[in-house]
Amino acid sequence: MVGCTVIKRDECLRHHYIESYVLPASPRNVLQVFVNSNRDQVIKGIASASSHEREDLKVYLSSLDSLSTAEQDLLSMLPIFRMMSGKHVAVKSRQAVVSTTNPAIPNDLPMPDTIVQCANEADRRLLTLLKIELLDAANVAVYLVDCIKTGFFQNAEEQSIMTWILNNGSILFSQSKQLLIKMKSLNFIEATQGERKQASDVFDPRNRTFQDLFETDFFPPPIYTKTQEMLQSLQCLGLKTNQKEISTTNILQVINHIEKLCVHSSDKAVRKANTLVQVLNENDFLSKFTKVQIGELMQREVGVL
Incomplete structure (x- = not known):
C-alpha cells in the first residue's frame, strides 16, 4: 500500500540478529516505517485503501500509548478519520465530535469540514494522542x-x-x-x-x-x-x-397597521382595534410613551385610543 517490503515468517529466516534488519510487526514499528518512508507516497497509499482497510489501520495504531513529534505530525496527515459525512480525511488541526454525547448529534447535522467524528474507542485514543479537542453536544452547539x-x-x-x-x-x-x-x-x-x-x-x-x-x-x-x-x-x-412585554413601539406599529387595514379590511381593523383598546385598558402603557410618540399619536386619525 505504501511501497514497503513485507517478509512473512519462515523457518529459513531464523537469525539471532534478524530484528536488527527486519522490524517485527507492531503498531510502533509500522508507524516508524511510515515516518521513514516518503510522506506523500504513504498518504497516497492510504488514501487509495478501502474504508475497511483504513478503519483496520486506525484500530491497529490505536494501541499506541505515546507518539513522538515526528509520529504525531505524520499521523495527523493520514486520511483515516471520518467527517460527519463519512468521508475519510486527515485530522490535521481539526476538532472532533464525540458520537456518544447527550443529546445525540445527528449525522446529517450541517458541520464545517474542520470537524471529524470520534465514533469509537480507536478514534478517541488516537485523537487524544494527537491532542485534538473532543467536543460534546454543548460544545458543538x-x-x-x-x-x-x-x-x-x-x-x-x-x-x-x-x-x-x-x-x-x-x-x-x-x-x-x-x-x-x-x-x-x-x-x-x-x-x-x-x-x-x-x-x-x-x-x-x-x-x-x-x-x-x-x-x-x-x-x-x-x-x-x-x-x-x-x-x-x-x-x-x-x-x-406576557402583555406587559409589549412596547410602545409595538403599539404604534399596531395602530399603523390598523390604519392600513381600514382601507380594504374594515372587519379585521375593528377586531384588531378592539383588542388594542382592551390591552391598553388592562396595562399602563400610556404613561410610557415619549413626547415624540405622544405627538405621533395625536396626529393619528384612528380612534382607538
Whole structure:
C-alpha cells in the first residue's frame, strides 16, 4: 500500500540478529516505517485503501500509548478519520465530535469540514494522542452558533442547526451557560422582509391576544415552534409571553397597521382595534410613551385610543 517490503515468517529466516534488519510487526514499528518512508507516497497509499482497510489501520495504531513529534505530525496527515459525512480525511488541526454525547448529534447535522467524528474507542485514543479537542453536544452547539454569526451556513443549514438546538434546549442550555448567552444574542429569526431578530424580539404564538394584535413578522416562524420543547427553549431565550412585554413601539406599529387595514379590511381593523383598546385598558402603557410618540399619536386619525 505504501511501497514497503513485507517478509512473512519462515523457518529459513531464523537469525539471532534478524530484528536488527527486519522490524517485527507492531503498531510502533509500522508507524516508524511510515515516518521513514516518503510522506506523500504513504498518504497516497492510504488514501487509495478501502474504508475497511483504513478503519483496520486506525484500530491497529490505536494501541499506541505515546507518539513522538515526528509520529504525531505524520499521523495527523493520514486520511483515516471520518467527517460527519463519512468521508475519510486527515485530522490535521481539526476538532472532533464525540458520537456518544447527550443529546445525540445527528449525522446529517450541517458541520464545517474542520470537524471529524470520534465514533469509537480507536478514534478517541488516537485523537487524544494527537491532542485534538473532543467536543460534546454543548460544545458543538456553541461552535455552530459562532459559525452562524459569521454567516458560514446557508439558510436551510442554519434552520437545521437551530431546530436541533431548540429541540434539545433543556439539556444543552443546562450544560453550557455560554451557549445560552450566545443564543440570546443570536439574530436567527428571519422576518419576511429579510430582517433578522433575536428570540426576545418576538411574541409567543400560543397567546391569542398576541395573535389578534400582531402580524406574522412578530412571531417566530413555524419551523421553530413545532414542538413544546422548541417553545420552551424560545422562552429561555426571551420569547415574549406576557402583555406587559409589549412596547410602545409595538403599539404604534399596531395602530399603523390598523390604519392600513381600514382601507380594504374594515372587519379585521375593528377586531384588531378592539383588542388594542382592551390591552391598553388592562396595562399602563400610556404613561410610557415619549413626547415624540405622544405627538405621533395625536396626529393619528384612528380612534382607538
